[in-house]
Amino acid sequence: TQLLEQSPQFLSIQEGENLTVYCNSSSVFSSLQWYRQEPGEGPVLLVTVVTGGEVKKLKRLTFQFGDARKDSSLHITAAQPGDTGLYLCRAGNEKLTFGTGTRLTIIP
Amino acid sequence: NAGVTQTPKFRILKIGQSMTLQCTQDMNHNYMYWYRQDPGMGLKLIYYSVGAGITDKGEVPNGYNVSRSTTEDFPLRLELAAPSQTSVYFCASSFPLSTSGGRADTQYFGPGTRLTVL
Numbered sequence: 001t002q003l004l005e006q007s008p009q010f011l012s013i014q015e016g017e018n019l020t021v022y023c024n025s026s027s028v029f030s031s032l033q034w035y036r037q038e039p040g041e042g043p044v045l046l047v048t049v050v051t052g053g054e055v056k057k058l059k060r061l062t063f064q065f066g067d068a069r070k071d072s073s074l075h076i077t078a079a080q081p082g083d084t085g086l087y088l089c090r091a092g093n094e095k096l097t098f099g100t101g102t103r104l105t106i107i108p
Numbered sequence: 109n110a111g112v113t114q115t116p117k118f119r120i121l122k123i124g125q126s127m128t129l130q131c132t133q134d135m136n137h138n139y140m141y142w143y144r145q146d147p148g149m150g151l152k153l154i155y156y157s158v159g160a161g162i163t164d165k166g167e168v169p170n171g172y173n174v175s176r177s178t179t180e181d182f183p184l185r186l187e188l189a190a191p192s193q194t195s196v197y198f199c200a201s202s203f204p205l206s207t208s209g210g211r212a213d214t215q216y217f218g219p220g221t222r223l224t225v226l
Binding site: 006030031032033035040041042043044045048050088090091092096097098099100101103 | 112143148149150151152153167198200212213214215217218219220
């Protein structure tokens, strides 16, 4: 079973600050996804990365897939209260699994 | 399109009771999934289905059963509820990987069912 470790588990920062969260594994993946889950709702897909070293931007969010395709990072610039939520990575080859999650709180 | 709908939204069960969590999708997706999410944790796969009549176990199938008689519906059955099954249950659906061009499938989630077993 491939294990996706996300760090940090919890992160609470002030509005306007920058932050980075990580998704790590010892396995090589053909693709990796990031989802955001807001309180009381199901997760929603943010991005899919498939190429080692790939960088994708979604407004203030920057996603990077590691060169070896074993890890990924999500960087948020100038965090806003609307970024609050649980960030989940999902990766695999034939069968994809979710990571342990990072719970992000942005304080106004 | 309503997407993925789940009923009920909330339920409290006594130990030993049984219930069925309903899940319906109107996107004509072949794949459907059931996850549970314990407080502050990620998602664990209970069961999944790649099409009508086909189901398979995920990471944590014990204590649950599923069926897939139609493309649209994927109910999850708890036969003898236990306190360890207190959780939020999410249903999801997707197109198969081959339809996604070999990339990871995009999972569309329902709003969840919050279940408490006392």
